[in-house]
Amino acid sequence: MRIAAKRYFAVLATLSLLWGGNAARAEFQGQSVSDVVAVSFLSGWRLADGNHMAAIRIDLAPGWKTYWRAPGEGGVPTLIHLDETRDVRDVVIHWPRPDVFVVNGMRSIGYKDSVVLPLEFALDAPGEIAIAGRVDMGVCLDVCIPITLNLSGGLPTGTQRDAAIVAALTDRPLTAAEAGAGTARCQLTPISDGLRVSVSIALPETGALETVVIEHRDPGMWVSETVTRREGTTVSATADIVPPHHGAFALNRRDLRFSVIGSRMAVELDGCQG
The missing domain is CATH 2.60.40.1250 (Thiol:disulfide interchange protein DsbD, N-terminal domain)
Known part of the structure; x- marks a missing residue:
C-alpha cells in the first residue's frame, strides 16, 4: 500500500x-x-x-x-x-x-x-x-x-x-465556524491546460504572512502557488489547477480545500460555492 x-x-x-x-x-x-x-x-x-x-x-x-x-x-x-x-x-x-x-x-x-x-x-x-x-x-x-x-x-x-x-x-487549524469565517466563494475560468480558481472568503485577519493554500482531493492534480490578497475582512486568492492530461476537465467544487495560514492562526474550509 x-x-x-x-x-x-x-x-x-x-x-x-x-x-x-x-x-x-x-x-x-x-x-x-x-x-x-x-x-x-x-x-x-x-x-x-x-x-x-x-x-x-x-x-x-x-x-x-x-x-x-x-x-x-x-x-x-x-x-x-x-x-x-x-x-x-x-x-x-x-x-x-x-x-x-x-x-x-x-x-x-x-x-x-x-x-x-x-x-x-x-x-x-x-x-x-x-x-x-x-x-x-x-x-x-x-x-x-x-x-x-x-x-x-x-x-x-x-x-x-x-x-x-x-x-x-x-494545535490544529480552526474550522470556518470556529474562526467566524463565511462561506468560500469561487469562480472558475478555463485556461489552456486546466482551470483557474479564484476564491474569496470573509474572514478575520489570521496574522502576518497571511497565505491561502488551495488543494484538490485528487493528488494527481497539480495546483499552482496562490496569489493572496486581503481587502478589509475578505481574503482572496487565485491558483491554476492542471490535470495529468493537461486539458479541460469538470471540477467538483466539493473536491477543493482552502487553508488560510497566518502567524496567529490557521483556518481550513472544505469546498466552495459559485
Whole structure:
C-alpha cells in the first residue's frame, strides 16, 4: 500500500533514517543525518472506535525545517509505503498548524525546531499491530534534501493517552465556524491546460504572512502557488489547477480545500460555492 496525500492527507511515520547520494551528502556540509534531524515514534493509544492514535516527533537542528502536507514551491512532498504492514487499511495524519517560510523569494510551508505529527491508524484486527515500511520526506536549510525513513514499530492495545499527542491534536487549524469565517466563494475560468480558481472568503485577519493554500482531493492534480490578497475582512486568492492530461476537465467544487495560514492562526474550509 502506498499513500500520498490520500483524501487531502499525506502520511508520515518513522523510527530510523536512511540516506544516500553524493548531492544530498554534500548539502549536509559534513554533518550526519543525526546532527540535522532526530525522529522518535510515539506508540499512542487505542481509540474507542477501534482505530489507533500514534505519532512521530521530529526534532530539527537550528535553522532546519520539514514540511506540511502542501509543502509549497520550496518544499518536498511526503510519501509513505506500508507494503510490509498487515491489518492496517488506512492511516491519516492530523496536521498541526504550520508556518509559512519565504527564502530567496520561494515559499514553503512546514515546521521548524520540533513538531509532533499525530497519526490515526484504521485497523482490521483488535490486538497489537506491527507496522513496517518506509517514508520519503524532505528537510531543508538553504536547500531541500530528500531523505528516506524506515518505519517499524508496534501499536499497543492500551488506552492511556500521550500528552504530547493530545497537545498536537489541539494545535490544529480552526474550522470556518470556529474562526467566524463565511462561506468560500469561487469562480472558475478555463485556461489552456486546466482551470483557474479564484476564491474569496470573509474572514478575520489570521496574522502576518497571511497565505491561502488551495488543494484538490485528487493528488494527481497539480495546483499552482496562490496569489493572496486581503481587502478589509475578505481574503482572496487565485491558483491554476492542471490535470495529468493537461486539458479541460469538470471540477467538483466539493473536491477543493482552502487553508488560510497566518502567524496567529490557521483556518481550513472544505469546498466552495459559485
